[in-house]
Amino acid sequence: MEDVQSLSPSVSIGIDRVGVRGLKRPLLVRDRVHGMQQTVASVDLGVDLPSAFKGTHMSRFVETLEAWEGEISYQAVRHLLEKVRHCLSARRAWAHFTFSYFVNKPAPASGRPGTVHYDCRLTGELDEQGQHFLLGLDVPVMTVCPCSKAISSEGAHSQRAMVHMEICLHGFSWLEEFIEIAEGAGSSAIFSLLKREDEKFVTEQAFANPVFVEDVVRNVAQRLAAHKHVGSFSVEVESMESIHHHNAFARIEGQGAYAATGASGR
């Protein structure tokens, strides 16, 4: 049968990235406590396409993914990217994973266990020069408003805020390292299971430590900047203000300690 994809295109412009989006499957992720954990990921795969070819071969992305061992780790993703590059005869291969990561977090006073999920993104890109790794992580925290607390005779409004991090990683790091950085930056971490003594603990801790979104984003940026495996990063905090229908946000783009060492590229 005719290989239409290999014809010359009518417009000969190179394509930066072409591929498939939204393939879902069960995958393993590295877990600091248990070594591995099971999750489900949505997977996108792509390659560059030179100006001389009309189309890529979409089915080869799916074949490569089917044959892959299915583990979200530096080595396994690199292996997938190498296979994609090879099977698609491409210069650059790219993979993007969206998944939930689960941490069993003891309640702060009673110590009772409760599973919390964190939305994660992992992007890998491989070309002749090497491999890029970009980690995305969304961590909910609680914020108590310092202004509301200072001016009110009682109380202060609080809300759930989301810390969104995008990090160029240059060396293995546990997801938990970045979860802890974000959770340490709000008025309090949040939990799945809080008995009465825990709710008292969290409320009092949070009110003793009021922060604006500006404080949270700076706290996270300062700690990411000191992390030895972090290159360039961005962090954005968005709080679902309990007194408004709209949200407040703050964003910092910065460089981690890896970038500061002048380490070359990847």
Add this chain to the structure above:
Amino acid sequence: MEDVQSLSPSVSIGIDRVGVRGLKRPLLVRDRVHGMQQTVASVDLGVDLPSAFKGTHMSRFVETLEAWEGEISYQAVRHLLEKVRHCLSARRAWAHFTFSYFVNKPAPASGRPGTVHYDCRLTGELDEQGQHFLLGLDVPVMTVCPCSKAISSEGAHSQRAMVHMEICLHGFSWLEEFIEIAEGAGSSAIFSLLKREDEKFVTEQAFANPVFVEDVVRNVAQRLAAHKHVGSFSVEVESMESIHHHNAFARIEGQGAYAATGASGR
């Protein structure tokens, strides 16, 4: 050209509803203060289809909508439903609108104006027996947790909660009537514009009036039950707990004063 739609279907089962979904357009809505306001709605239209016909005529829904005067009111929607019934030769016509409604709300202390939006849904259905009107409305409120307040030495967690109402309407009522019912049921209403004196006011008012989602849903249900134009209704409150990654919710299904009068049907 062949009219495939009018052929007999291979499976002769009547279809409860068939039509189009997701047509967007600018529309007017009745506004208590200004008479009318401009918004944008997503529109779905449908009819029943007897077992003898293979297909409906989808283009006629779009034609009817194009020719319609475009105002979300009892009279105008009834007119649309009559046209749809007629053009599609149907027994039953159905229309569903999703739109934002805007209220200019003065801040509680400074009185400065700020526009708040509310997500609304209006569903109309018309058959030989008459017309049904179902109003859906999402109203954000602030809740301060009574348990957290009672057990903590300082503060209490608060959050944005959403009041979702679905109401069978039997008589004209302003959207503002139901917005006010919901806003009066939380620890405080929420606002777009709050200067420092307003933030103090809202914080103190909310802390003087702590409520669970259970309290909010009961407060709303009690007031809807007393409304003379309300037939059956459901209300669900969902709060984006600031201490958790998950939400809390509570739901009541009830009957308004219209239903209680034993008024016959529609």
Add this chain to the structure above:
Amino acid sequence: MEDVQSLSPSVSIGIDRVGVRGLKRPLLVRDRVHGMQQTVASVDLGVDLPSAFKGTHMSRFVETLEAWEGEISYQAVRHLLEKVRHCLSARRAWAHFTFSYFVNKPAPASGRPGTVHYDCRLTGELDEQGQHFLLGLDVPVMTVCPCSKAISSEGAHSQRAMVHMEICLHGFSWLEEFIEIAEGAGSSAIFSLLKREDEKFVTEQAFANPVFVEDVVRNVAQRLAAHKHVGSFSVEVESMESIHHHNAFARIEGQGAYAATGASGR
């Protein structure tokens, strides 16, 4: 510490359902081929709350879920519901799971394997009278338009359509049974991996079998109505029309063979 939840509410109305929403965790699901498969579910849990109590005890839902074995099956969900009823001292317990289910589907000509995901919902409710089970399933299919085919000198527009089923289940059935019912109702099933010979097969099969959304919804309704474990059901088909920015939909509510046998209730 004070048990605020056990106080009397200021408005003494019973609450139909109160609980938690959006707890995510890894769970097992029964799989026709492998016995079990791993997935991730979003879990909601609720109970009724009598008019005499101000609040439910939200942390007990999380505790019960943490202690649960974590398997989406009739027996395991019943066990969870019994535990929730007991721990919350409730008359009625309710659980809702949203998850992806994975099927390895061979391509129709080459036979090469490709994983397809299906979005599923399982709702269980338990009270003194017994347990309800409601299964929700979204199955994508391909539709080729019979009208476009009949009137055009060449071709016909086709598109992805989604079959949404909500089924009251009265007896164990594999998810695959309902996936197959939906996939047999369109112009063609869809696949993850299609080599050239498969794409030819799917295209030709689909064009030999053009269907409207009305045909698809009737085909599914007819087969669900004949299924011995199906009580009441609804099926809605929505097609992402390739010639429009809006969608077409059709919906049937019906009764399966279980309901027809006059089986009493549950």
Add this chain to the structure above:
Amino acid sequence: MEDVQSLSPSVSIGIDRVGVRGLKRPLLVRDRVHGMQQTVASVDLGVDLPSAFKGTHMSRFVETLEAWEGEISYQAVRHLLEKVRHCLSARRAWAHFTFSYFVNKPAPASGRPGTVHYDCRLTGELDEQGQHFLLGLDVPVMTVCPCSKAISSEGAHSQRAMVHMEICLHGFSWLEEFIEIAEGAGSSAIFSLLKREDEKFVTEQAFANPVFVEDVVRNVAQRLAAHKHVGSFSVEVESMESIHHHNAFARIEGQGAYAATGASGR
């Protein structure tokens, strides 16, 4: 009352952008046919915050927006940005609008009118050096697969595909110019209202002009590159493949004719 925002922060890092997100309101947009049209926008506003200040003054964003004339045009947005910069004492001001734009498009054979909506984004940024304008636009088109057509004895799969453009604009251009560029790049444009003769026309035109997502993205890129007001741009095409549950995508980043003239910056 205490001005907590003006205190020194504990971490003295400058914040790239801080502000409010998700304020909705009715706005006017420039329209090539009618001069102006009414729509609803979601608005985000932000400024930079120097390292010496703990917080920005969130209420001033809302005040500035309330006082603004509410029209999405170069002049009016510039005016808003100047006001935001001034009121917040900022070096940089930023505004982002998300809205639907409506075009009345005659059917291709019958000429009957039908309203189509397009999702748009407009971002403006103003600092000492001047103003940036970034336009985002999503345009649905129909694609017929050239491979499926070449290898099948009859038919070819088709689907709705979305053309996403992000364009640095350097000079006034109508939204319609970019809508037309995208609609000319697929197998056929799509319409809201198609009578039988129109459906025949669209089907035949689309089948005479089969394209991959790779073809669409190249066609758009070529035309954007030739537009005299376009600086840097990206275009991504994503097609909801009717034979798969996943999508195909292709992306090109390029430079328009404005950039090529060596025009300095903005």
